[in-house]
Amino acid sequence: NAGVTQTPKFQVLKTGQSMTLQCAQDMNHEYMSWYRQDPGMGLRLIHYSVGAGITDQGEVPNGYNVSRSTTEDFPLRLLSAAPSQTSVYFCASRTPGPTPSGYTFGSGTRLTVV
Amino acid sequence: GESVGLHLPTLSVQEGDNSIINCAYSNSASDYFIWYKQESGKGPQFIIDIRSNMDKRQGQRVTVLLNKTVKHLSLQIAATQPGDSAVYFCAENPGGSARQLTFGSGTQLTVLP
Numbered sequence: 001n002a003g004v005t006q007t008p009k010f011q012v013l014k015t016g017q018s019m020t021l022q023c024a025q026d027m028n029h030e031y032m033s034w035y036r037q038d039p040g041m042g043l044r045l046i047h048y049s050v051g052a053g054i055t056d057q058g059e060v061p062n063g064y065n066v067s068r069s070t071t072e073d074f075p076l077r078l079l080s081a082a083p084s085q086t087s088v089y090f091c092a093s094r095t096p097g098p099t100p101s102g103y104t105f106g107s108g109t110r111l112t113v114v
Numbered sequence: 115g116e117s118v119g120l121h122l123p124t125l126s127v128q129e130g131d132n133s134i135i136n137c138a139y140s141n142s143a144s145d146y147f148i149w150y151k152q153e154s155g156k157g158p159q160f161i162i163d164i165r166s167n168m169d170k171r172q173g174q175r176v177t178v179l180l181n182k183t184v185k186h187l188s189l190q191i192a193a194t195q196p197g198d199s200a201v202y203f204c205a206e207n208p209g210g211s212a213r214q215l216t217f218g219s220g221t222q223l224t225v226l227p
Contacts, residue, residue, distance in 0.1 A: 004157075033214065035217075040123070040219060040220075041219050041220075042203055042205075042216075042217030042218045042219045042220055043158070043203070043205075043215075043217040044217070045214055045215070045216075048214055058214065059216075090157050090158070092157075101146065101148050101160060101163040102160075103160065103215070105157030105158050105159070106157050107155070107156055107157050108155075108156070108157055
């Protein structure tokens with residue numbers, strides 16, 4: 001199993017550009033989430049999904065869209081990039097259940113918006 | 115809103131000593147607490163978790179203590195090794211069916227030779 005795969009690993013965007021951060025998992029996990037990590041801060045939840053066709057907003061959803069058409073993929077779209085979206089983005093997945101401890105994280109996408 | 119925070123942003127320990135990393139939380143409704151380790155350039159890795167109905171849980175070289183009275187969580191690492199150098203995050207699950215996590219800001223642990 002590859003686990004959680006994020007692409008690209010690095011990206012530089014100009015303000016106003018759009019792009020999609022890809023996240024794929026091969027563990028048949030129903031739950032998937034996107035977090036952003038800024039310097040000196042913990043991870044903050046952007047959007048999450050509890051299954052194909054179901055998504056919901058997290059703590060910092062503005063400026064981002066998600067969709068979940070398959071169990072495996074959970075892309076994160078930046079509609080019009082802003083410098084405030086410069087961050088490291090992590091995707092995570094787990095199986096459903098009473099404990100949230102089973103999250104597997106990807107290695108991250110480092111995004112710079114200039 | 116509710117948040118999870120850490121007392122110290124950095125911690126340096128001598129190799130072989132024990133490390134204690136602290137975390138304060140404010141959401142009394144949280145029922146799970148988790149410690150993650152994040153090495154440079156990598157995603158967080160699960161270390162150990164504890165349910166709110168427990169006070170202590172032990173793993174291999176790690177122990178998590180939960181004090182609900184003062185809303186405090188700690189991670190103890192025994193015989194700290196160079197490979198333990200990383201950023202450590204505590205996270206809480208404030209409840210809800212989706213079981214999402216709220217993370218603290220992290221502590222950078224540096225192990226000195």
